[in-house]
Amino acid sequence: xxxxxxxxxxxxxxxxxxxxxxxxxxxxxxxxxxxxxxxxxxxxxxxxxxxxxxxxxxxxxxxxxxxxxxxxxxxxxxxxxxxxxxxxxxxxxxxxxxxxxxxxxxxxxxxxxxxxxxxxxxxxxxxxxxxxxxxxxxxxxxxxxxxxxxxxxxxxxxxxxxxxxxxxxxxxxxxxxxxxxxxxxxxxxxxxxxxxxxxxxxxxxxxxxxxxxxxxxxxxxxxxxxxx
Amino acid sequence: xxxxxxxxxxxxxxxxxxxxxxxxxxxxxxxxxxxxxxxxxxxxxxxxxxxxxxxxxxxxxxxxxxxxxxxxxxxxxxxxxxxxxxxxxxxxxxxxxxxxxxxxxxxxxxxxxxxxxxxxxxxxxxxxxxxxxxxxxxxxxxxxxxxxxxxxxxxxxxxxxxxxxxxxxxxxxxxxxxxxxxxxxxxxxxxxxxxxxxxxxxxxxxxxxxxxxxxxxxxxxxxxxxxxxxxxxxxxxxxxxxxxxxxxxxxxxxxxxxxxxxxxxxxxxxxxxxxxxxxxxxxxxxxxxxxxxxxxxxxxxxxxxxxxxxxxxxxxxxxxxxxxxxxxxxxxxxxxxxxxxxxxxxxxxxxxxxxxxxxxxxxxxxxxxxxxxxxxxxxxxxxxxxxxxxxxxxxxxxxxxxxxxxxxxxxxxxxxxxxxxxxxxxxxxxxxxxxxxxxxxx
Numbered sequence: 023x024x025x026x027x028x029x030x031x032x033x034x035x036x037x038x039x040x041x042x043x044x045x046x047x048x049x050x051x052x053x054x055x056x057x058x059x060x061x062x063x064x065x066x067x068x069x070x071x072x073x074x075x076x077x078x079x080x081x082x083x084x085x086x087x088x089x090x091x092x093x094x095x096x097x098x099x100x101x102x103x104x105x106x107x108x109x110x111x112x113x114x115x116x117x118x119x120x121x122x123x124x125x126x127x128x129x130x131x132x133x134x135x136x137x138x139x140x141x142x143x144x145x146x147x148x149x150x151x152x153x154x155x156x157x158x159x160x161x162x163x164x165x166x167x168x169x170x171x172x173x174x175x176x177x178x179x180x181x182x183x184x185x186x187x188x189x190x191x192x193x194x195x196x197x198x199x200x201x202x203x204x205x206x207x208x209x210x211x212x213x214x215x216x217x218x219x220x221x222x223x224x225x226x227x228x229x230x231x232x233x234x235x236x237x238x239x240x241x242x243x244x245x246x247x248x249x250x
Numbered sequence: 251x252x253x254x255x256x257x258x259x260x261x262x263x264x265x266x267x268x269x270x271x272x273x274x275x276x277x278x279x280x281x282x283x284x285x286x287x288x289x290x291x292x293x294x295x296x297x298x299x300x301x302x303x304x305x306x307x308x309x310x311x312x313x314x315x316x317x318x319x320x321x322x323x324x325x326x327x328x329x330x331x332x333x334x335x336x337x338x339x340x341x342x343x344x345x346x347x348x349x350x351x352x353x354x355x356x357x358x359x360x361x362x363x364x365x366x367x368x369x370x371x372x373x374x375x376x377x378x379x380x381x382x383x384x385x386x387x388x389x390x391x392x393x394x395x396x397x398x399x400x401x402x403x404x405x406x407x408x409x410x411x412x413x414x415x416x417x418x419x420x421x422x423x424x425x426x427x428x429x430x431x432x433x434x435x436x437x438x439x440x441x442x443x444x445x446x447x448x449x450x451x452x453x454x455x456x457x458x459x460x461x462x463x464x465x466x467x468x469x470x471x472x473x474x475x476x477x478x479x480x481x482x483x484x485x486x487x488x489x490x491x492x493x494x495x496x497x498x499x500x501x502x503x504x505x506x507x508x509x510x511x512x513x514x515x516x517x518x519x520x521x522x523x524x525x526x527x528x529x530x531x532x533x534x535x536x537x538x539x540x541x542x543x544x545x546x547x548x549x550x551x552x553x554x555x556x557x558x559x560x561x562x563x564x565x566x567x568x569x570x571x572x573x574x575x576x577x578x579x580x581x582x583x584x585x586x587x588x589x590x591x592x593x594x595x596x597x598x599x600x601x602x603x604x605x606x607x608x609x610x611x612x613x614x615x616x617x618x619x620x621x622x623x624x625x626x627x628x629x630x631x632x633x634x635x636x637x638x639x640x641x642x643x644x645x646x647x648x649x650x651x652x653x654x655x656x657x658x659x660x661x662x663x664x665x666x667x668x669x670x671x672x673x674x675x676x677x678x679x680x681x682x683x684x685x686x687x688x689x690x691x692x
Contacts, residue, residue, distance in 0.1 A: 069470030
């Protein structure tokens with residue numbers, strides 16, 4: 023990656039096609055990209071696999087940053103369904119709200135949502151981390167296997183239904199818990215984990231505020247559904 | 251000792267021995283019956299059709315020597331790297347986890363020897379499988395266990411699995427006995443738990459979303475790979491149309507006889523329609539959309555012989571997939587293991603407890619001792635032999651119908667032996683020009 027230019031390369035989707043954009047991002051010639059006029063397009067910056075920075079100026083449709091690896095993607099707008107689905111590593115940062123199935127099945131990496139995340143956030147999560155600064159919709163973390171979700175606001179109905187080993191931290195109200203999801207003790211290692219996730223999401227001040235951190239509740243699996 | 255029948259005793263057709271045993275088992279355990287294999291009930295199948303062959307009105311090709319092509323190319327319309335299989339028979343998706351690593355390797359070796367593809371399954375791609383499969387289809391399943399974009403890029407084709415013939419609307423189960431340390435790690439699950447796969451995709455619902463999902467997969471892989479969409483045969487006419495509209499290069503339709511490693515028996519036997527009934531519906535959809543033999547149709551579920559292959563193709567499929575039959579070729583239900591099957595409460599020819607992980611043939615197990623019984627090189631040869639016989643049988647039948655390529659077979663080469671199969675396929679009943687529901691009668 024040393025040979026890549028540090029100059030920010032701008033790609034305007036009102037002039038270039040999605041294929042041209044993704045083709046460039048899959049074989050990058052620069053370390054930093056700005057994507058202009060995404061206009062709610064689908065699969066924007068899907069399949070990035072190198073440690074590059076991509077700043078998207080506007081709203082995106084389905085599957086933005088799908089199966090993301092290594093890079094940093096910032097969406098200065100709203101994200102449609104399936105943003106960062108099956109993410110493996112790297113960071114995807116949404117400055118607005120996220121639609122349903124954000125970071126579905128993510129194996130790694132970090133999704134940060136400055137606003138709210140809709141339903142089915144972190145569904146079948148497999149190791150990725152999600153920090154939502156606003157509220158999270160219903161059916162989140164359904165069958166979530168591993169990874170962590172931090173919700174600074176409220177969580178909707180059926181949180182963590184049929185959850186496996188993922189850990190959920192919610193600061194606000196939880197409308198209802200799904201099958202086999204229970205409130206759990208916040209032990210020191212969990213508090214430490216939560217603090218680090220808040221810091222990773224750029225919430226340094228909150229992470230250093232004991233009262234703020236202590237206002238979270240941990241949820242996880244009761245493990246009563248592990249065998250038929 | 252005289253048999254019950256010889257003594258004039260009468261078995262109930264409704265409450266037969268299997269039904270009685272099922273009731274007793276339910277009463278004993280309080281848990282529904284989970285098993286492997288596919289539907290065992292008697293349903294109309296390819297056996298109910300026969301080829302007409304050639305005579306004066308049709309001119310055959312010489313049965314052994316004249317060229318009769320068997321190759322099929324997938325994705326020529328959309329993929330920069332289409333996949334050609336040399337024979338119209340591919341190995342269906344079966345997971346590492348459901349099968350041992352040795353079995354997956356053997357399937358890869360056998361398929362590669364015959365120039366055809368094998369398919370991953372729920373649980374991801376293993377190095378052994380990729381290494382021994384010259385053409386490998388990577389499945390994107392609802393659970394996304396082991397889903398990895400690096401593997402997606404290594405695949406020769408991608409198959410979006412919507413549903414399976416053994417369990418339309420349901421999902422597979424991998425019981426704790428088979429969740430070994432390696433399987434657990436690949437699926438990011440605790441070792442030894444009973445794992446139920448998801449029955450629907452986590453990030454898309456409905457045909458419009460599927461269009462976008464296919465577009466995403468094409469974008470991630472730079473439009474190199476053919477995209478398959480696999481659906482259980484439940485509403486194949488509509489599902490085929492929707493899959494094509496969503497952009498599929500290949501539609502895979504899996505009939506109710508399609509096998510599984512484990513699911514509820516009530517799913518296996520009571521959900522979905524027979525493979526025979528599904529083919530014509532899918533072909534009708536493709537023809538109405540003017541994409542027949544452009545968008546390829548793969549049929550699976552109960553394919554055993556080259557006759558089944560040829561009949562599926564004559565009805566309009568481009569290729570078939572084999573799963574259960576490939577396992578039998580590997581040694582599943584081998585009579586030589588009769589004593590061992592008896593010891594675990596089954597019998598050679600009846601064994602379907604793939605969920606238990608105690609397969610004496612070393613195929614549907616993660617037990618190191620049992621799986622080591624299967625020699626992947628020898629198993630690969632057996633699979634290759636079996637695939638070769640299927641291809642040769644299909645060629646022989648195609649030549650007898652005067653066809654220089656197996657995909658030139660057509661419905662006019664077939665007739666039905668039963669009213670049910672005639673109605674399902676739209677073929678005339680043998681000896682008549684009657685198709686039930688059409689033509690007004692004999």
